Amino acid sequence: MIEDDFYRTSSQFRLWSFTEDSLRSLRRNTNTLASDRVRDALRRAREARKSASSSAVGTPNPNASDADSKTGDEKDIECLTPEEEQDLVRYFCEQIVQLGESYKPPLPTIVRATAIQYLRRFYLTNSPMTYHPKTIMPCVLFIATKTDNYYMSLRQFANGVPGDTSAEDIIAPEFLVMQSLRFTFDVRHPFRGLEGGIMELNAISQGLGQPAPHNLQQTSDDLRRAMLSLPLPPNTSSSSISDRLARAHHNAREILKSAAQMTDAYFFYTPAQIWLSALLLADRPLAEFYLDTKLGGAGPDPTHPLTQLHAKLLTTLHNCSTLLQSYKPLASDPDQKKAMRRIGKKLYHCQNPEKVNNLAGQKRIPAAAAATAATASANDHDHATPESEMEQIAKKRKVEGDARRKDDIFGGELVMERTRERQGS
Amino acid sequence: MTVSPLVPPSPSAVAHRKSAGSETARTTQGNESPLQQVQPVADREITEQLNDEVRHKYIKAKKLGEGTYAVVYLGHLRTDPSSFVAIKKIKVNTEYKDGLSMDAIREVKYLQELRHPNIIALHDVFSSKDQNLNLVLEYLPRGDLEMLIKDSNVHYGVADVKAWMAMLARGVWFCHENFVLHRDIKPNNLLIASDGEVKLADFGLARSFADPYLNMTHQVITRWYRPPELLYGARQYSGAVDIWSVGMVFAELLLRVPFVAGNSDLDQITKICEAFGTPTEENWPSVSKLPNYIPTDGNHLVPLQGRDFFLRHFPTAGPVGADLLMSMCALDPRKRSTAYQALQHSWWSTEPRPTNKEDLPRKSGGTKKMGDDLTRRGGELDDQFKNAARQLDFAAMKG
Numbered sequence: 113m114i115e116d117d118f119y120r121t122s123s124q125f126r127l128w129s130f131t132e133d134s135l136r137s138l139r140r141n142t143n144t145l146a147s148d149r150v151r152d153a154l155r156r157a158r159e160a161r162k163s164a165s166s167s168a169v170g171t172p173n174p175n176a177s178d179a180d181s182k183t184g185d186e187k188d189i190e191c192l193t194p195e196e197e198q199d200l201v202r203y204f205c206e207q208i209v210q211l212g213e214s215y216k217p218p219l220p221t222i223v224r225a226t227a228i229q230y231l232r233r234f235y236l237t238n239s240p241m242t243y244h245p246k247t248i249m250p251c252v253l254f255i256a257t258k259t260d261n262y263y264m265s266l267r268q269f270a271n272g273v274p275g276d277t278s279a280e281d282i283i284a285p286e287f288l289v290m291q292s293l294r295f296t297f298d299v300r301h302p303f304r305g306l307e308g309g310i311m312e313l314n315a316i317s318q319g320l321g322q323p324a325p326h327n328l329q330q331t332s333d334d335l336r337r338a339m340l341s342l343p344l345p346p347n348t349s350s351s352s353i354s355d356r357l358a359r360a361h362h363n364a365r366e367i368l369k370s371a372a373q374m375t376d377a378y379f380f381y382t383p384a385q386i387w388l389s390a391l392l393l394a395d396r397p398l399a400e401f402y403l404d405t406k407l408g409g410a411g412p413d414p415t416h417p418l419t420q421l422h423a424k425l426l427t428t429l430h431n432c433s434t435l436l437q438s439y440k441p442l443a444s445d446p447d448q449k450k451a452m453r454r455i456g457k458k459l460y461h462c463q464n465p466e467k468v469n470n471l472a473g474q475k476r477i478p479a480a481a482a483a484t485a486a487t488a489s490a491n492d493h494d495h496a497t498p499e500s501e502m503e504q505i506a507k508k509r510k511v512e513g514d515a516r517r518k519d520d521i522f523g524g525e526l527v528m529e530r531t532r533e534r535q536g537s
Numbered sequence: 538m539t540v541s542p543l544v545p546p547s548p549s550a551v552a553h554r555k556s557a558g559s560e561t562a563r564t565t566q567g568n569e570s571p572l573q574q575v576q577p578v579a580d581r582e583i584t585e586q587l588n589d590e591v592r593h594k595y596i597k598a599k600k601l602g603e604g605t606y607a608v609v610y611l612g613h614l615r616t617d618p619s620s621f622v623a624i625k626k627i628k629v630n631t632e633y634k635d636g637l638s639m640d641a642i643r644e645v646k647y648l649q650e651l652r653h654p655n656i657i658a659l660h661d662v663f664s665s666k667d668q669n670l671n672l673v674l675e676y677l678p679r680g681d682l683e684m685l686i687k688d689s690n691v692h693y694g695v696a697d698v699k700a701w702m703a704m705l706a707r708g709v710w711f712c713h714e715n716f717v718l719h720r721d722i723k724p725n726n727l728l729i730a731s732d733g734e735v736k737l738a739d740f741g742l743a744r745s746f747a748d749p750y751l752n753m754t755h756q757v758i759t760r761w762y763r764p765p766e767l768l769y770g771a772r773q774y775s776g777a778v779d780i781w782s783v784g785m786v787f788a789e790l791l792l793r794v795p796f797v798a799g800n801s802d803l804d805q806i807t808k809i810c811e812a813f814g815t816p817t818e819e820n821w822p823s824v825s826k827l828p829n830y831i832p833t834d835g836n837h838l839v840p841l842q843g844r845d846f847f848l849r850h851f852p853t854a855g856p857v858g859a860d861l862l863m864s865m866c867a868l869d870p871r872k873r874s875t876a877y878q879a880l881q882h883s884w885w886s887t888e889p890r891p892t893n894k895e896d897l898p899r900k901s902g903g904t905k906k907m908g909d910d911l912t913r914r915g916g917e918l919d920d921q922f923k924n925a926a927r928q929l930d931f932a933a934m935k936g
Binding site: 287 | 588
């Protein structure tokens with residue numbers, strides 16, 4: 113199984129493949145760590161404010177909103193759960209698809225898919241409470257243009273990002289992201305495998321199929337006849353075999369572009385398992401026929417290695433297709449939208465205040481300025497941040513939040529804003 | 538680890554394993570701390586912790602070389618001062634505002650994926666405080682093939698060439714099998730390990746095979762090793778571009794001078810035509826449709842060269858060796874042999890047998906040459922000039 117050997121050397125297998133349990137515990141770990149830090153940071157901010165106001169006893173407080181925010185902070189803050197974090201990340205994965213679509217010409221599917229996997233990998237070890245996905249999302253998409261050979265300048269890329277996001281904002285978390293990706297940039301996608309499988313099926317339909325090594329007496333004609341006599345998938349009318357293949361191809365590809373990206377499929381399954389599962393969902397008889405040409409049908413001898421392999425593979429594909437089927441796009445689901453708004457509000461209150469400005473320290477900076485930045489970020493770590501600065505951050509967030517929350521959960525859905533801009537011009 | 542169709546003779550494989558244990562750092566597995574096993578420490582992000590762990594594994598010793606793009610240090614494992622590594626620190630380019638440069642991204646992306654005895658190993662990647670990227674690479678102290686080709690005091694024969702070429706072909710085969718084009722194969726990107734193993738290095742111009750109909754740039758591969766389809770501006774190409782380069786390295790190893798050394802792109806294509814024949818619609822269907830194709834007038838047509846030409850120019854290779862070289866130098870990329878086909882060629886099993894890698898000719902000064910090679914930016918064309926520039930760097934360097 114030489115191809116399996118290749119896959120096992122890939123960084124996707126070595127670093128980014130999990131069992132359900134290991135993935136769950138990793139996410140829980142990340143969430144616990146971030147929640148503890150948020151609580152600590154907010155407590156520190158509160159204490160800082162207390163000592164600031166006690167030192168200013170007798171001075172009337174001219175800013176009433178400060179008092180408001182103080183009472184808000186006194187309650188123990190409610191942090192996001194791992195599940196809420198996952199929902200939030202999925203929402204921003206969907207935003208990647210839309211942002212990519214809004215470029216002229218749209219960014220290639222593969223670039224968007226790579227960016228989505230980067231975002232998902234990033235949030236295995238980072239929490240949205242620490243780094244808001246809205247700042248990370250454009251950055252992963254830009255990195256994906258570089259790693260997937262779709263060259264565009266940062267300036268050009270930034271022009272496509274709606275709102276007042278500057279080129280500097282986009283590139284600021286680059287190093288943080290790359291470090292979280294553990295400097296592995298290669299993502300093994302299921303798209304090319306699907307194309308290959310469809311080409312093979314097309315060849316069979318034209319009488320050009322090659323018999324499998326275990327079944328050498330089979331002719332190209334036998335293969336073609338077997339394909340033509342396949343039962344139709346449910347809810348389809350009969351059509352020519354080329355139409356059927358085209359439809360299966362299209363539907364499977366749509367699944368790979370959406371459900372395969374938005375679920376944990378890449379963390380649990382290999383690219384081949386993913387595209388075969390998508391093909392099973394698109395046209396089950398056709399996908400099973402394809403597997404039979406490779407492995408032989410369920411033979412009479414249950415102890416035969418090929419029969420056992422066949423059974424094992426079908427179980428895996430069944431599990432994977434169940435996962436793919438579980439995906440519902442946010443746009444078509446009002447309940448999810450409502451839930452997302454709730455999570456957005458919750459996140460607003462549990463963002464780690466000490467990390468809000470920290471991205472500045474992540475900016476790629478000329479070597480001369482590096483020392484200054486190093487000092488600055490060192491300050492961030494020893495919590496000696498002056499009280500006034502903490503307060504300023506809190507205020508800034510409140511003001512910004514008030515201005516934005518009116519119409520949106522995350523300060524403007526990027527693509528919605530963009531659409532409005534376009535309609536306006 | 539997957540092995541190529543042409544499996545190395547087993548005695549040397551065993552020796553390789555031994556020497557790898559004693560002379561180079563075996564740290565690959567160290568890169569793989571599973572994420573879920575990391576125990577959180579107060580106020581360090583999980584990935585920062587992982588990065589610190591990796592960084593603390595190594596000690597940077599002395600500087601080996603410095604270029605515009607990178608600085609290379611000799612380093613070793615903290616726990617074992619005798620296990621050397623090369624640490625390539627990629628400079629933060631203040632001119633480049635678009636974040637990490639493409640060269641660095643490509644190099645890291647592909648070396649993270651390719652593990653093969655004939656490809657330079659990337660043991661680890663870590664970032665230092667000032668956000669510089671550090672690649673911990675396999676230590677290759679015996680310089681490169683260019684050094685051996687150019688030094689007239691080094692004597693080698695066809696058995697040695699066969700050993701080097703077999704290692705090169707296996708490395709290239711592995712890249713192509715993983716859908717990666719190297720796009721800068723030349724003698725000074727072929728580094729030599731302490732046990733004599735040849736390693737393909739510098740993946741700064743590498744990329745994955747494009748999907749059908751997608752364009753790629755034709756501005757790759759150092760000129761003397763660049764195939765005619767790229768000189769003609771082809772935007773869709775295959776592993777055949779690397780095979781042409783392999784053929785040019787083969788020819789250069791035999792002649793000890795570059796075989797087709799043009800001083801401009803135009804001169805390069807002229808020299809290729811003079812040497813191998815003029816590309817025509819007959820010997821290379823639809824060549825005239827390539828964007829930068831230059832028609833040759835009928836009087837200057839050089840007929841396509843056959844077997845006797847290769848045998849005449851490369852007598853040391855013998856008839857079978859000349860046949861292999863010819864298959865790598867087909868003008869039409871569709872007729873050029875693939876890496877897999879090259880490895881199936883009968884030359885490898887024809888007498889003389891390839892020299893055992895431990896017994897291959899060697900030369901001192903390799904460490905410095907490695908420093909040189911690893912700091913160079915991919916695809917640099919004017920080798921003479923760059924060499925001069927690099928000598929200046931070294932003159933300024935102490936120790």
